[in-house]
Amino acid sequence: MTHWQKYHATWGKLEAPLRPNADIIAKVKELAGPVSGPVLLLGVTPELALAFDHVVAVDKNKAMVDNVWPGDTKDRRAIHADWLDITEPRGFYAAAIGDGSPNALTSLREMRLLFERVVDLLAPGGRFACRLYERPATPFTKDHLLDLAGAPAKLNFHAFKWKLAMHLADQVGASIPVVLIRERFNEYFPNRDKFARDTGWPRELVDMIDVYRGSPAVYVFPNREEVRTVLPKGIADVRFESSGRYDLAECCPMLAFSKN
Template identity: 45%
Template sequence: MTTHWSRYHAAWERLGPPLRPHAEACAAYRRLVGGCAGPVLLLGVTPELADIAPRVVAVDRAYPLIAGVWPGNTSRRRAVNGNWMTLPFANGYFAAVVGDGALNSVDHPAGQRRVYDEAARVLRPGGRAVFRVYAAPRRCESIAQVRDDLMAGAIGSFHAFKWRLAMALVARDKNPNICLRTIYDSFINEFPRRDLIARAAGWDAADIDTIELYRDSTEVYSFPSTEQFESIVPASFANVRFAESGRYELAERCPLLSMDLRS
């Protein structure tokens, strides 16, 4: 477990959509997994999805996140400490697998392939996997364009801004993978005056300060395009499709990737 994840839970309440799932996204998840009869595996401890089904098992490798974010174990839900790449469950145990931003917190393509493969292993034949993904647009704006929108007050939240900055960086570098420290360094270099940012955008300074989570982090996130996400889905899945996750800010870049394990 890295320092990044051990600190992440402390800032959880400052985070909002699109980093956390909007109520519209939660409703979209439920529509996609509502017909799956059996236990549902949640990758991560996203509290908004803790009761997405009558039986939910959440897995996260960062114990501080489990302790600080998970709403608690009940007869219907429980969280366990574990690795998504080597899930501690038998083959075919789950009716569905869901993950909110889970695929973006591993590298592309190797890490995402391993998540897909493990999801396929623990799913029952015909089971469904649903991931809300942060997908870089085919034609992404530049850092300068992000800055212009920020100073014009045209970006609603710091969290939407942060993902737009990250996607502009991966577009510039022509690489979907990016170290969180790189996002931090770019923010410091391109936007040195947080007081001016707060005034122009109308953001709370404490929300802007959540960028400090990235300062010394060696974690790598990925922001592939929808085509890149889909291109590495294994042949064991069918009916691969993207669905809207709502109308909240940046929702057009946060589709739900859904797929069914072949029977």
């Protein structure tokens, strides 16, 4: 069972960088520009669903649609499907948005396929705007992670977890089975009580990493160079912009482009 099937239960406890805050939503709106027409939402991120007038959300995990989606209305509906299988006619959408959506795919190859699909689905001039988790050019080292864990925390636990995932991606390649994030955490930090005491992160928050146990999900954490290699043909005005100020924001740029 993928962790997305049980993640909704802890959704309320997530914060940026895992969930979008108000500044991130404002930035998506800014980069999407004035939109008249249907907006494709990659995932069921409720804040994004409510930020646009006419939204079609697509998510392949039914539990996320059932539990996180704010509900269908006349102008807002969620479809249970894989992004790579969306079958709407070419040029149907005025914009496409998401939050960390391309990272939820399993490989750079799938990322390329998604971007190609998005370009196909956008009307000419339609914009794509989505936050990305991007590992930095200078890797996060094991020593850096151990240093962070040995002192009262200055960043939230989710940002720390993403640093660990990006550290792993530097070692094994951009695609990371989420079970490895938990395994590496257990290897570096075998004593969770000490880890929680030293950092000040509540033990139950730290234990949220166990949601990855047994999950078949794979994330992809590309660096900027890798993202550029999977950008599709037929786009213009490609931008990588800051998504605000929050823990690990420096590794969470907004990617935006428009269809020619």
